[in-house]
Structure formats: structure tokens, C-alpha cells
Amino acid sequence: MSYFIKEIFYSIQGEGFYSGRPSVFCRFAGCNLWSGKETDREKAVCKFCDTDFVGCDGQEGGEYSRPEQLVEKICHLWPEKNFKTARPFVVCTGGEPLLQLNEELIEALHRKGCEVAVETNGTLMPPPGIDWICVSPKADAKLLLRSGQELKLVFPQSGAEPGKYEMLDFQHFFLQPTDLPECGINTRLALEYILSHPKWRLSLQMHKILGVK
């Protein structure tokens, strides 16, 4: 099968457990909860998206017909060519990466020595073999994927209160303030919630604070 990729780039992980970790991001095109068009936003299941995942026109974007071809491009961006001190940490994101990420691609990444992470909305079940699963539930979408390493909830979200998720089978629980004009208020609300519910931790979008991609 072909993989439709919006962009591939090297940066730091700005969110959640691995915040600050150098990573290669592979952004898959398309999402099952929004078309990505502004004209459709109001009727979308997920309305607060801040990501352009439409098409394949970004850096290193395109249609990759074989997993090896995509893996080669990903590994090429990792700065240490022999992976001597750090294996490539590959974050499969989107859009919704589980619309396309399959076992064949995960195996091809592992063969090259990569560690594979995914950031998903949790509405689709993943193929086996992913090393780190981060689920970000959306209020109006049925959550199928209820276990993994990290649950990262955009906060506040009416209908997706943290208490709904805190008993699920994840190792780490993060609240991430919604990135709207009222972000400062949302950060304060998240902080207040976390201080009174210490199971949760705060995730700030460090890449935005630093002004990097």
C-alpha cells in the first residue's frame, strides 16, 4: 500500500512524557474526525485542531509506495548516522496516523533500529509492535483504544472531563491546555485541576513556546 505523508521533519517533541526529546516526526495526511478544511470545522467531530494535515505538500511530503522508501527518508533526518548513542525516535502523527500506519511499516522501522511512537485520537485500534502509544481522546468521538503508555487530554473539553479517563490503562496522564486565544486561562484551569488531582501532569506545547516546528 502507499503511504500519504504530509511532512517529515526533525525537531524536539514538545508535548507530554517525552517533551524535549529529539524526534523525527512523520505526519500522515488525513484524519477521520475532520476534513481539515476550515469550511467544515463547525460540523467536524473534532473542532479545535491546530494542525495542517491536508495533502502531501509539506517538507519531504509525498506518496511513498513502499515502507522502506519512507523509512529511508525518516532515518536520513536523524543526525547521528550510525545511531551509536541514540536510536531514532520516530513520532507517527497526523492527522490520524492509524488510518495508514501498519505492521509492515512498523517492522521496517524496527529493522533500521528506530523506536516507534504514535499520537492518536484513539478511535482506531493500532497494529502490533508500536513502542509508545499516546492517546488524545476527543469528547464527541468513541474511544476504542483504552490502553497505552500515555493519555494526553486537551483541556478543558466539554464532555471529556478528566475523570472519565483516569481509570483507563495508561502509565502517564497529562492535561494539555487548549491552544485557543484564551490559552492563558486554559493553562490556569489545567494547573488548578492538576494541583487538586495529582494523578495528572501538565503538558505545555514547548515547541510553540520556543517557536520551533
Ligand code: SF4
Ligand atoms: S483528531 Fe487530531 S488530527 Fe484529527 S482533527 Fe482532531 S486534533 Fe486534528
